[in-house]
Amino acid sequence: MNPQIPEFLEQYLKPQPAPPGMTSREIVRRAIEFDRPPRVPYSFTMPFGSDFFEAVVAQALLSGSGSPKPSGKGEVYYDAWGVGQKVTGRGWDHAFDHPLSDLSKLDNYQFPDLADPERFTAYKPYLDLANAKGKYVIAPDPVMMFERMRALLGFEELMVAPYTQPAGLEALLDRLADLIIAMINEWGKVGGVHGFMTWDDWGLQTSLQMKVETFREFYKPSYKRIVEAAHHNGMHYIWHNCGQILEMIPDMIEIGVDVVQLDQPRLMGSRKLAEEFGGRICFWNTVDIQWSVREERSDGDLRAEAADMARAFNRFDGGFMARHYPQPRDINLSRERGQIIAEAFFENGCAL
Amino acid sequence: MDMSTIYEAVVRGDMPATESGVKEAIGEGTAPEVVLNEGLIKAMSEVGTRFEAGDFFVPEMLIAARAMKAGIAILRPLLAEAGIDPVGKVVIGTVSGDLHDIGKNLVALMLEGAGFEVIDVGTDVSADSFVEAVQNEKPQLLGLSALLTTTMPGATEVIQKLNEANIRDSVKVMVGGAPVTQAYADQIEADGYASDAASASKMAKELLGL
Numbered sequence: 311m312n313p314q315i316p317e318f319l320e321q322y323l324k325p326q327p328a329p330p331g332m333t334s335r336e337i338v339r340r341a342i343e344f345d346r347p348p349r350v351p352y353s354f355t356m357p358f359g360s361d362f363f364e365a366v367v368a369q370a371l372l373s374g375s376g377s378p379k380p381s382g383k384g385e386v387y388y389d390a391w392g393v394g395q396k397v398t399g400r401g402w403d404h405a406f407d408h409p410l411s412d413l414s415k416l417d418n419y420q421f422p423d424l425a426d427p428e429r430f431t432a433y434k435p436y437l438d439l440a441n442a443k444g445k446y447v448i449a450p451d452p453v454m455m456f457e458r459m460r461a462l463l464g465f466e467e468l469m470v471a472p473y474t475q476p477a478g479l480e481a482l483l484d485r486l487a488d489l490i491i492a493m494i495n496e497w498g499k500v501g502g503v504h505g506f507m508t509w510d511d512w513g514l515q516t517s518l519q520m521k522v523e524t525f526r527e528f529y530k531p532s533y534k535r536i537v538e539a540a541h542h543n544g545m546h547y548i549w550h551n552c553g554q555i556l557e558m559i560p561d562m563i564e565i566g567v568d569v570v571q572l573d574q575p576r577l578m579g580s581r582k583l584a585e586e587f588g589g590r591i592c593f594w595n596t597v598d599i600q601w602s603v604r605e606e607r608s609d610g611d612l613r614a615e616a617a618d619m620a621r622a623f624n625r626f627d628g629g630f631m632a633r634h635y636p637q638p639r640d641i642n643l644s645r646e647r648g649q650i651i652a653e654a655f656f657e658n659g660c661a662l
Numbered sequence: 663m664d665m666s667t668i669y670e671a672v673v674r675g676d677m678p679a680t681e682s683g684v685k686e687a688i689g690e691g692t693a694p695e696v697v698l699n700e701g702l703i704k705a706m707s708e709v710g711t712r713f714e715a716g717d718f719f720v721p722e723m724l725i726a727a728r729a730m731k732a733g734i735a736i737l738r739p740l741l742a743e744a745g746i747d748p749v750g751k752v753v754i755g756t757v758s759g760d761l762h763d764i765g766k767n768l769v770a771l772m773l774e775g776a777g778f779e780v781i782d783v784g785t786d787v788s789a790d791s792f793v794e795a796v797q798n799e800k801p802q803l804l805g806l807s808a809l810l811t812t813t814m815p816g817a818t819e820v821i822q823k824l825n826e827a828n829i830r831d832s833v834k835v836m837v838g839g840a841p842v843t844q845a846y847a848d849q850i851e852a853d854g855y856a857s858d859a860a861s862a863s864k865m866a867k868e869l870l871g872l
Contacts, residue, residue: 396761404761404785465764469721470728473675515840515857520719600841603811642812 319436322367323443326352326359327662333444334361335504342505342546342568342592344628350620350659351446352632353594358652363440364636365503366450368433379403390422393461401637408464413471413478421485424452425492430500437502448548449497451508455486455532472524479528487532491539498543505546505569508536513553515577522557534565541566548594554578556586563591573599573635580622589626595619596633597651599641609650616654624659632660663687668701668733673708675725677732684733694740698777702733706775710860720768723859727771734774748779750870753795753833754805755783757816762809765839768859769805776863778803789819793827801833802870805862806852808839817842818850834869838862 326334329348338361340347353360379387383399386406394407410419440447459482460468471479497503512518518525540547546568551558554577562570569592575583576598583593597615601607616632623630632655635641638648663686671679680702687697709726712718718726752773756766763785770780783795796804804824806817817837824830836854837847847855854869856862 398761466724466767470675470725472721473725514720517716518719520721524719524721600811640812641810 319439321356322360323363323440323445324359325443326361328444329662335441335444335446337361338446338631339504341628341631344589344592344626346627349662350624350630350632350655352652352655352660353634353636354632354652354655355634355636355638355648358634358649361446362448363436363443363445364448364450364507365433365436368436369450391458391462392420400640405461405464408462408467410462410482411464411467413463413475413482416478416481416485421489424489425496427496427499430496434500434502437500441502446504447502448505448507449503449545451490451493451506453486453490453493454509455483455490455536456510456512456529458486459483469520472520472528476528483528483532487535490536494536494539494543494545497545503543503545505548506540507548507550507571509550511550511552512558513551513555513574513577516554518553518555518557522561525558526561530561530565537566556582559587559591563587568592569594569631571595571633575619576601580619584622584625588623589629592629592631593623594631594633595623596635599635599643602647602651603641603643612647612650613654613657616651617658620655620658630659663690663692665696665700665704668697669705669708672702672705672726672729672733675722675729677729680729680733681736684736688736688740694737694744695746698734698737698741698746702730702737703775703777706730706772709775710772710863713858713860723768724771727775730775749777749872750803750866751779751781751799751801752803752805752866753781753783753792753799753801754807755787755792755795756785756807756809757813757820758786758788759816760808760810760813761785762807765809765859766805766807769807769838769856769862772859772863773805773866776867778866789816789823792820793823793829796824796829796833797827803866804833804835806835806837808837808842811841814839814841814846817852821850821852836862836865836869
């Protein structure tokens with residue numbers, strides 16, 4: 311292990327308050343499974359504490375993981391998928407060159423070997439440490455099917471593919487789902503993973519990006535296979551999904567998604583979400599990131615919003631978890647506002 | 663050739679049928695501006711209406727726009743020959759620090775579909791570059807897009823620089839993007855705000871009195 315890691319992890323893995331004999335992991339499990347958790351679980355940015363260990367953190371710490379890339383804003387590189395990327399200086403880069411815009415090239419396309427068992431065993435010391443500290447461990451989905459397809463095809467080609475390249479679209483979905491399932495199986499073999507999390511955004515500000523029927527016809531079967539693989543390996547399936555996705559939440563519930571992680575809950579309204587779906591899927595929400603960073607929001611606004619969210623969701627014997635946006639600098643959320651949000655959640659269900 | 667054939671082909675995003683319909687209409691002697699206005703532009707207006715109503719989504723809008731563009735490509739030399747100008751000129755881009763282009767591209771497509779000439783200056787465009795584009799292209803409209811709350815102030819800077827260059831009155835400024843609101847547009851003294859590509863096309867025409 312890198313010698314710097316213990317100090318870093320010490321803070322991240324600091325135990326959070328739990329009743330005697332109970333761990334953070336058990337509190338999270340109870341929240342996800344509507345099994346009367348003693349408090350609302352949370353994942354706040356340091357130093358505010360977390361019940362979780364998100365293995366994506368370890369990914370950044372593992373020496374030799376990931377392909378080298380330039381760091382200067384505006385510089386370009388090709389990632390392991392053959393996608394041309396421009397460095398943004400933020401937590402993500404911008405795809406500009408798409409190797410599969412023509413899906414007839416799929417047969418000859420070389421997928422990166424992301425399911426190589428060695429990639430997973432490297433995580434084991436971190437997973438063991440997190441488990442020893444009683445954390446709920448989340449394995450990241452580095453593929454992120456829909457996002458990956460946007461990079462591979464480009465946004466426009468991906469959007470029109472159901473009309474222009476339907477067979478190729480289905481074939482690519484099959485292959486990506488196979489790859490993700492192989493990775494989930496590898497996480498299962500390593501052990502100590504409790505949730506598998508993807509980041510696939512389907513919403514715009516006011517609606518889905520495409521008709522829900524298109525999602526159902528082309529994409530939903532692949533997501534269903536992936537969710538089933540997670541469950542087969544004893545993991546919850548956690549889906550970060552930004553934008554207005556009201557119309558597809560019933561489908562997410564139907565295929566067994568355990569947790570929906572929303573950063574823009576105000577686009578749909580916490581009360582509406584809770585009324586329509588409370589008790590059927592667990593919500594893991596930030597205070598809306600578009601709303602909370604606006605200059606005109608007062609401290610009182612932020613506190614009231616966190617209290618409203620807790621009141622709306624935390625009444626189903628579980629089904630609610632609180633969260634900070636993990637890259638506050640990317641959205642210009644000040645440390646002071648982060649502290650106010652954390653305090654407000656602690657005052658409204660996150661404390662024992 | 664009945665213009666409704668071209669209209670229907672565009673609405674359903676059928677590029678080959680649009681191309682053949684346009685060629686057939688021109689071959690029969692239909693004036694290119696009639697094909698443009700009654701076939702292509704009318705169809706894209708319907709696409710915008712269906713998008714606003716929630717019947718069409720981004721894929722349907724994009725595939726219709728592809729068909730429309732294929733038709734316009736055939737008409738363009740004929741329209742130029744006949745001295746028929748676009749209904750207006752728009753410079754559009756995403757503000758400094760913001761590399762997102764999807765919303766901006768959709769707006770550009772809908773503006774083209776409404777008969778505008780669109781100069782797309784790209785993403786992460788500095789305020790100075792926007793000013794330069796306005797000075798060089800002399801558009802009637804300037805479209806500013808920002809997806810991030812962190813990049814929204816870029817639109818304010820563009821308007822400030824237009825004022826400093828004494829060209830603010832020469833161009834109407836429209837703003838849009840996920841976090842942008844009418845209140846924000848009012849605050850920075852933009853002339854118009856649109857929440858999506860279809861309403862952007864309507865707002866552009868409204869601002870120019872078309």
